[in-house]
Amino acid sequence: MTSCPCGSGRGFDDCCGPLLAGAAPSSPEALMRSRYTAFTRADLDYLETTLAPEAKEDYDRAETETWVKEAKWDGLEIRSTEDDQVEFVARYKFRGKVFAHHELASFRQHEGRWMYVDGVMNPRPTQRAVEKVGRNDPCPCGSGKKFKKCCGA
Structure with a gap:
């Protein structure tokens, strides 16, 4: 049994193999992993059939075919999954150059x-917004005192 290219640590036959053969992915992460595996195997049919209808409008099969056949895939890192989004980094070499494709991908059920x-x-x-309080501003704790005489002391 060969290990799955998606980096799950499982065998291909227990991981992405059934999905590429037609089984339904159970989650956005499972679909993301199987799409990465499809890229490594140049499985253009799978890549196309797993696109939402509106995403197919911009899909160029010939361009994708050239790209996936020339790329040498070096690994997939899933950074986060939340609801219907997966943040990932796919590493590959293309025409002698090393690339890291970092994306926050959106999925939906169709x-x-x-x-x-x-x-x-x-x-x-996401950047945290921090309110800067001046020394002579009212204290944010609501005491009615100046910040420098209250919480800023």
């Missing part, structure tokens, strides 16, 4: 199956 909708390249983490 006719009972998970489908890839779209993705945001190189997503940025």
Whole structure:
């Protein structure tokens, strides 16, 4: 049994193999892993059938075929999964250069199956907003005192 290219640590026959053969993915992460595996195997039919209808409008099969056949895949890292989104990094070499494809991918169910909708390249983490309180501003604790004489002391 060969290990699955998706990096799950399971064998291909127990992981992405059944999905590439037609089984329905159980989650967005399972679909993401199986799509990565399809890229490594140049399984263009699977890549196309797992696209949501609106995503197929921009799909160029010939361009994808050229890309997947020339790329040498080096691994998939799932960074996070939340609801219908998966953040991942796929590493590969293409025409002698090393690349890391970092994406926050969105999925949705269509006719009972998970489908890839779209993705945001190189997503940025959400920035925390911190309110800066001046020394002479009213204290945010609500005491009515100046910040410097209350919590800022």
